[in-house]
Amino acid sequence: MSHALSSSQHTTKHVIETKGGVVASQHRLAAEAGAEVLRAGGDAVDAAVACSFVVGVLEPWMSGPAGGGAAVHWRADSGEAVAINFGMRSPKGLRVEDYPLSGEGKAGDLFPWERVTEDRNVQGAKAIAVPGTVEGLGQAHARWGKMPWAELVAPAVAHARQGMLVDWYAALIIASTARELAKDPDAAAMFLDDGQWPKGSGWTAIPDNRLDQSRMADSLDIVARGGARAFHEGDLAQAMARDVQEKGGSLSYEDLKGYRAWMGAATPVKYRDALYHVMPGLTAGPTFARVMEELEAVDMSTPAQAYTAYARALDQAYAERLGKMGDTGEVPEAPGCTTHFAVVDRAGNMVTHTQTLLSIFGSRVVSPSTGFLMNNGIMWFDPEQGKPNSLGPDKSCLMNVCPVLGAVGDKRFAIGASGGRKIVSAVSQLASFVVDGGMDIAGAFHNPRIDVSGGGQIIADETLDEDVLAALGEVLPMKTTRRTVLPYAFACPAGVMRQGAVNTGCTEIMSPWGDAALED
Template sequence: MTAKKRFAASVLLAGLLLSSTACADARREQPAAAHPPGAAIASAHALATEAGMQMLRQGGNAFDAAVATSAALSVVEPISSGLGGGGFFLLHDAKTGKDIFVDARETAPAAATPAEYLLQNGEFNRDRAENGPWSAGIPGLPAAFVHLADKYGQLPLKTTLAPAIKLAREGFPVYGRLARGYASRRAVMERYPGTRAVFLAGGAPIKEGDVFKQPDLARTLESLASKGFDGFYKGDVAEKLLAGVHAEGGRWTAQELAGYRVKERAPISFKYRDWRIVTAPPPSSGGIALAEMLQILQGWDLRKLDEAHRIHLVVESMRRAFRDRTFYLGDPDFVKIPMRTLASRDYAAGLRATIHPDKATPSDLLSGQQTPLEDEETTHFSIIDAAGNRVAATQTVNLTYGSGLIPPGTGVLLNDEMDDFALKPGTPNAFGVMGYDANAPAPGKRMLSSMTPTFMESPDRVAVLGTPGGSRIITMVLLGVLGYDQGLDAQAVAALPRYHHQWMPDEIEAESGAIPGPVAKELQAMGHGLDLPSDEAAGGRGSSHVWGNLQTVLWDRKAGTLTGGSDPRNPVGKAEVMAAPAAAKAR
């Protein structure tokens, strides 16, 4: 039998097996009810983890801890996220058993039409898309705090925002990544008087070891804590935001600020082997891509393959998912997305049949551009509490320090998420990914995102995970899921080496050491192009030496243990576990 016939037969057999088990997989019988033996939080900064833990010690639940952790990250990680940005919150309510997706993505101002991002010669205005007021969407994160506190929390905002307010007022030690990020964005950030007032308050740029205080941000957080939604989107703070944007030539309106609303959406859920995966729906592209990739890979037992063939198949699944991301995905309130098709097993089976077991499939379309070398942008945290509530949250201001613009008197660093729209169809954004009409801007529309907060559930284990990393978020979460499926613990999953393919450019990128030399040669023999850090010595572009900042927690129901994993690439991150008091277990 030829290799082609053997491959076709294996695809047919896999399809029959999937078909016969689909009904049984659809509704798996849950194990006997049990509570975690405590609570766990993993976040990108120890001060944010501690803020969340304070809420749990004060009788709050995972959702209160999420507000405190998120707000604290907004203070100590302005390089990655903040009140001027947005995020996605994936929730599991243990009492009802429901999974909820809270969409706090930024929205497009009405003035931000595609024509506003073109130069007079018709070329794309990259500076306007990435810097200053035109790059900023209407922020969503403050509204998410109000929504989570009002609908799911047990503590008032004055309590859950208190740690962040204290950090902003009293300051915290500047760490290396914060100082390096400022140095890389200094030329843009110092264009704006409001930003200079914050980052040059001591007369010189922030440096590692300084105590960084943000009194205006503390006052903005206090307004949000005391007045809720109106404390940010209306009144004095809103007036200062508008004045700062207008002074730099932007055209936000008071109606757009006051009209912002978070949206609850149904998460995507699907089966992969023994796991039920729950993840982000559009306007995240991550959940559909994750479903597509994992269900393609369902046809093989990756654990039995040699490393080169395992990477080959995983990369081929990445290639196909990113191709679909480019053409089909956007804001579901504005675009009809074929979600059921893209996330279905039948569609995945069809894609699987196009994968040759020993040869790369050329992307064979328009040439792409290099993915930027980034690991600074966006942040993630994961939480499980003693009652079994869970939160996976990813939040961002997009690129390093967002737009660079702080409207004077607010302390709020605005995002530059408008670059995540297809501002010029077919033109790659800052992360090298392209988009077309489905992700074109429109008033109130939410830009496509790669953020992929995710839950995993099996009969024995429950995991919460996510990471920053631009377009690489999706593939890092994929590798994390595969790591848990291989039996790794939380810290090992957080430390996994990473590789990536996003359809265009047609090449595999990888961290230093992620693909050993002999495996790289095998992949090249299969037809894969490689962009590896070691290529730099030979004159190649090379990839970033490390990527992402994965934060994850794991509840092993069988062993009765709760553990956390914080990415070792980030020295200020922290995973912390707290034993549950008897009262919490009974709640």
């Protein structure tokens, strides 16, 4: 971390209590779109649909319709926690031999896999998996939605027609990946000037540069008028598959048409006097459960004890995750860069929803016919064969997503995060802050965290007390850093809480766009 950063600057986010609904998202305008739906009498699920589509337009490098993810829904009237897995799958026509190992060591992106020749599993059309986000939203809306689907997608269409404003933060993100975006002519046309220079505004000017998302607007309008399945079937899906195949990928129309999200009971996780509900199957839900199992057996009465317990539990759980989990061909039975948002409505219904393209800007490939930035879900697979999560055709991806519902005393909360492998560290600590520390949503989100995500080391917030840092250094090799806008040393969470009839929400305090929008 740069020593040039201010040592006296202190960042906080104000949390407002309300009896109306709250939407917390990594983009303020997406949260506002959800809150507007609540004002119109919509359910939390309706707000989630609107928020999802808008954030896919306004934070396009993190997520979009051509991605995947998972969500957990709480229904206040029935006391039911329902999971929806809309994770990506590898195409049926994928050929493992197209992804030979290069022998050049570890890949340089999110996972410690062996490097594939030309990084084909990371970037380009061969990295594209079958998307599921729109199908997942469609299933939730069909079951619980109150407002017409077209009205919920309309705000995203309007934002795409106008085009996302490229402010300083957007320019910074685009610049970070400009070299890779330039390799795809359609991605370069959308995000770069003259095919190579990051879009941006003058450093002293009010931003006025916008992305051309008109093609995306047309496609979203088709989805608005035709329903969720219009993304997976018909002319739009055929055009998307054709674009990917012409660029060398294996995504087919049959893959899109045959895709179905999975819906079933969320997995209950008991912890002390609390109860969490998490995603089953190939997500980080089981890893979260393993972390909490380890924590429950530990004395966490002092900060040093608590943080060393986090470190040990996360290290153990992540080692098990990377070594054992993968798609064995079984679908979970009812009893994984990214964005997250959470919703609570006036009636107490909740949604905790994570959606992703996986890497920042996904595959860095834009489908020219549809205007959608495509995912790189193939990177979720281990390219070495003979492992539970090895790359193969028609397999579910092992996602890092970890949307969590929690309840303790009169508090009920919905949390989650973006940040790849860093997600479990953030979400498990936030869950513990609320339950073990008795914190409200503001206290939990402002409290310092550590990250332990499978790399054999601890990344610790430098604002932790010296005795805590010293104790952590005895557990694993440790580096200290501070929470900043960029780079992301820690995950980027968002969440809502309901205590009695009062609702609150918060997002990562260092996220310049993230905010909680209120119904009232």
